[in-house]
Amino acid sequence: MSKTSKAIKTSKSSQSSKKLKIGLIGAGGIVRGAHLKPGWLAVPDCEIVAVCDVNRATAQKLADDFQIPHVFTDYRDLVALEEIDAVDICTPNCVHTPAVLAAFQAGKHVLCEKPLAVTTKEILAMQAASKKAGKLLMTAQHCRFSDIAQAIKAWVDTGALGEVYHTRVNATRRNHLPTSPGFIDPKLSGGGPCMDIGVHALDTAMWLMDFPRPVRVSGRALTNFAKGHELPGAWGEWDRTLFGVEDFASGYVHFENGATLALEASWLQHQEKEDWNAVLLGKKASVKWPTGEFYTAVNRSLIDGRILPKPGVQPAHTEEIVAFADAIRNNKPSPVPVEQTLRVIAILEGIMKSSATNKEIVLPKL
Ligand SMILES: NC(=O)c1ccc[n+]([C@@H]2O[C@H](COP(=O)([O-])OP(=O)(O)OC[C@H]3O[C@@H](n4cnc5c(N)ncnc54)[C@H](O)[C@@H]3O)[C@@H](O)[C@H]2O)c1
Incomplete structure (x- = not known):
């Protein structure tokens, strides 16, 4: 000291x-x-x-x-x-x-x-x-504390979406793989993009959905590119021998209220650019985070709109x-109560277990 x-x-x-x-x-x-x-x-x-x-x-x-x-x-x-x-x-x-x-x-x-x-x-x-x-x-x-997430949440909480029946969640990068051992060594990180960035997008989506109870999860975790040299890392080289996590994961979740959710997370894959979002599909409207776009219809007229960021909000980490x-x-x-985090991690853990066992995982009552 x-x-x-x-x-x-x-x-x-x-x-x-x-x-x-x-x-x-x-x-x-x-x-x-x-x-x-x-x-x-x-x-x-x-x-x-x-x-x-x-x-x-x-x-x-x-x-x-x-x-x-x-x-x-x-x-x-x-x-x-x-x-x-x-x-x-x-x-x-x-x-x-x-x-x-x-x-x-x-x-x-x-x-x-x-x-x-x-x-x-x-x-x-x-x-x-x-x-x-x-x-x-x-x-x-x-992510929950950003100006746009706060504005979307306030709008969703008015009941604007109606019943949310499905949510799409994406935390996918083309070639941004964090190179330090703390991320790629499974002994230090415990998981790849699913736990690293999937957790951000999933937490935000679940928060917008008001944390329904997940009951069943299936998923797949793969290492498609990180052991080879086909894709260049935008953050530099990493130790291929240390790399022991997935570079892609997908999952499908059923909630107690009947809603479903599909999640994709990657550090490396062939796509145009980073895709970082959640789309909540409701019976009255849908909304997309973080753009704030929403889509609805009134009297058979189709309506597109955009929620603007909440004014006066500091950077999300500061808030x-x-x-x-x-x-x-x-x-x-x-x-950010632990009860909510428990549901988020139960889903991510379920995706990994499902991938390892090739079975759908029934979650305990959390
Ligand atoms: N919320 C976000 O946007 C965000 C972004 C990056 C990282 N993270 C998270 O933050 C955490 C740290 O990530 P980082 O990017 O700062 O990593 P980092 O590797 O830059 O820093 C981690 C530090 O922890 C130290 N450390 C390791 N073991 C320790 C121990 N037993 N006691 C004390 N210090 C120890 C390391 O020496 C290192 O300096 C991870 O859990 C990561 O998932 C969050």
């Missing part, structure tokens, strides 16, 4: 006089690129008091750049720091569960990056630990972090 100068202080005022003290676990890309700045720096009366990364130089660099006083290489030391109110976990997926459990054991609130975990068993353990500790657990599903801080300060429920 080393000490540098004083903690980050934000300038805006807040309802509460007590500063919220945060520990960061994992100091890589997403922390630097979104969570810390503008993320945490936009939260009124908040201090980042500690950072932990197994790579000390990475943690120290972040601490030096943002004046974070405590630096650790073991998250158990960070969560033991009494002054910390909440932790923000941004490690490779395999570290999420042990770090979340350690944080609750130490009595901290938790914001954790997606996928919260790659199995429902782990999420149930986190849910129990959160309840026992009486502390918040929020999954960092930032997500502001919502987490607000929930802690004002005793509000988790902005």
